[in-house]
Amino acid sequence: MEIRINKEIKDYHESLFMGLSTRQFICSVGAIGAAVGIYFGLKNYVDKETLSWLCIVCAAPLAAAGFFKYNGMTFEQFIVAFIYSEFICSGVRTFQSENFLYNAYKEAIKDVSIRKEKKTNKRKKKNSEDSTTINTH
Numbered sequence: 001m002e003i004r005i006n007k008e009i010k011d012y013h014e015s016l017f018m019g020l021s022t023r024q025f026i027c028s029v030g031a032i033g034a035a036v037g038i039y040f041g042l043k044n045y046v047d048k049e050t051l052s053w054l055c056i057v058c059a060a061p062l063a064a065a066g067f068f069k070y071n072g073m074t075f076e077q078f079i080v081a082f083i084y085s086e087f088i089c090s091g092v093r094t095f096q097s098e099n100f101l102y103n104a105y106k107e108a109i110k111d112v113s114i115r116k117e118k119k120t121n122k123r124k125k126k127n128s129e130d131s132t133t134i135n136t137h
Contacts, residue, residue, distance in 0.1 A: 020066075023074070027066025035059040
């Protein structure tokens with residue numbers, strides 16, 4: 001007897017019918033129902049080839065919605081996220097880089113430059129005092 005255990009608990013899906021999850025089964029039944037409804041509803045008005053393509057075009061998105069997963073999102077969640085990011089929150093996004101290392105050392109650089117200025121000012125004062133004392137003697 002062999003018991004299979006998933007490494008990740010989120011990967012577990014309970015199968016309802018023929019290995020399909022509940023979501024996949026409901027979407028498959030919905031796709032079949034849509035195809036049958038379209039066929040019997042339009043068979044008197046449209047030729048069979050056009051009708052078969054119409055059934056496929058209408059049933060395929062319903063069937064695909066049951067099996068669709070993108071980054072852990074279902075089809076409905078993906079459509080909502082796509083509309084939100086592309087239409088509701090769309091706009092010009094400007095990129096502005098920031099040098100974190102320079103910002104971190106900015107104050108240290110200022111302190112060093114201020115110390116150097118103070119030292120040079122002291123030397124200048126000292127040199128000017130020395131030159132004035134020499135001249136007075």
